Amino acid sequence: MTMDLQMLQIDASEEATVVLEVSTGLRECMVIKAYLLSNTPIEGNFNYKFTSCLCNNYPRRFFWDLQTNSTVRITAVVDVIRELGICPDDWAVIPIKANRFSITKSLP
Known part of the structure; x- marks a missing residue:
C-alpha cells in the first residue's frame, strides 16, 4: 500500500486541509477505513x-479540514477491514502480513 499525506495551510487563521491519497499494487480490491490521529485533541x-473500496486502478483520496493554533503531529491511519457491501460483488481481500498502515507529518 502506498500512502501520501499532504497538509495544505489555507490562510493565516490556522485553517488547514489534510489530504490523504492511498493506492495499492495488488490486483484484488480491499475494503479500507481511513482516519486521523493527533498528539493534541x-x-x-x-x-x-x-470507509471505501481500494483497487489497483483506482486510488482513493480523502480530505479533512481542521483548525489549530499550534504545531500538531498528525498520523493518517488506513486499516484494511472486513465489511460487506463496500467493494463490487463483495470481492475483497485482506492482506496476510499487515492490515494497518500509517504515515505521520507535522502541521506547523
Whole structure:
C-alpha cells in the first residue's frame, strides 16, 4: 500500500486541509477505513472516518479540514477491514502480513 499525506495551510487563521491519497499494487480490491490521529485533541471533521473500496486502478483520496493554533503531529491511519457491501460483488481481500498502515507529518 502506498500512502501520501499532504497538509495544505489555507490562510493565516490556522485553517488547514489534510489530504490523504492511498493506492495499492495488488490486483484484488480491499475494503479500507481511513482516519486521523493527533498528539493534541482536534474537534470537528478531523474525527471523520472514511470507509471505501481500494483497487489497483483506482486510488482513493480523502480530505479533512481542521483548525489549530499550534504545531500538531498528525498520523493518517488506513486499516484494511472486513465489511460487506463496500467493494463490487463483495470481492475483497485482506492482506496476510499487515492490515494497518500509517504515515505521520507535522502541521506547523
